[in-house]
Amino acid sequence: GQNIDQPTEMTATEGAIVQINCTYQTSGFNGLFWYQQHAGEAPTFLSYNVLDGLEEKGRFSSFLSRSKGYSYLLLKELQMKDSASYLCAVMDSNYQLIWGAGTKLIIKP
Amino acid sequence: GAVVSQHPSWVICKSGTSVKIECRSLDFQATTMFWYRQFPKQSLMLMATSNEGSKATYEQGVEKDKFLINHASLTLSTLTVTSAHPEDSSFYICSARRGGGGDSLGQYFGPGTRLTVT
Numbered sequence: 001g002q003n004i005d006q007p008t009e010m011t012a013t014e015g016a017i018v019q020i021n022c023t024y025q026t027s028g029f030n031g032l033f034w035y036q037q038h039a040g041e042a043p044t045f046l047s048y049n050v051l052d053g054l055e056e057k058g059r060f061s062s063f064l065s066r067s068k069g070y071s072y073l074l075l076k077e078l079q080m081k082d083s084a085s086y087l088c089a090v091m092d093s094n095y096q097l098i099w100g101a102g103t104k105l106i107i108k109p
Numbered sequence: 110g111a112v113v114s115q116h117p118s119w120v121i122c123k124s125g126t127s128v129k130i131e132c133r134s135l136d137f138q139a140t141t142m143f144w145y146r147q148f149p150k151q152s153l154m155l156m157a158t159s160n161e162g163s164k165a166t167y168e169q170g171v172e173k174d175k176f177l178i179n180h181a182s183l184t185l186s187t188l189t190v191t192s193a194h195p196e197d198s199s200f201y202i203c204s205a206r207r208g209g210g211g212d213s214l215g216q217y218f219g220p221g222t223r224l225t226v227t
Binding site: 031033035040041042043044045048087096097099100101102 | 115151152153155158200202204215216217218219220221223
């Protein structure tokens with residue numbers, strides 16, 4: 001079957017760095033997406049990786065290793081507004097998004 | 110670009126009535142639209158996928174006759190919850206895919222509709 005694993009919850013301190021991991025097993029691979037979802041709101045697109053390596057976008061970076069079925073989202077200089085759930089999703093061979101359950105990130109002052 | 114609107118943002122209805130939710134892609138043509146449901150503190154659950162001009166493809170366990178999806182144009186899809194019951198109360202979110210390659214394969218989400226059935 002298809003499976004996306006990410007930690008349920010993480011806690012970090014304002015100003016620090018946090019890494020949210022995602023491992024996946026899917027039938028085929030057409031890219032991995034990270035989304036941010038604040039409570040009560042819809043997800044918003046953060047990043048897309050289809051090749052191995054690190055993609056940097058401001059305070060957020062996303063890494064992919066296809067051979068390991070592994071990705072992480074790195075958030076630097078954490079701000080209180082970064083408190084949200086972070087969803088990892090993989091596009092399979094049918095171009096269908098397979099969603100992880102999300103990681104709730106709690107930022108403490 | 111890639112803005113998706115959803116209307117209404119919240120609705121309260123009585124048990125047994127029907128509710129229609131609209132999803133529009135405002136600045137692009139959506140080759141495919143998706144409908145999700147999300148219960149509190151749970152992940153997104155895909156309900157159905159729809160392509161313009163064709164019948165929606167429903168996920169296992171989703172009742173086609175209860176959740177009617179119409180994808181009338183490349184910018185509009187509607188979800189009608191028929192004969193709503195309190196257990197249908199949830200956060201309904203639509204998303205749209207632009208088509209093309211790269212991160213256009215991703216989905217752009219509407220703001221969601223919170224449905225409460227009393």
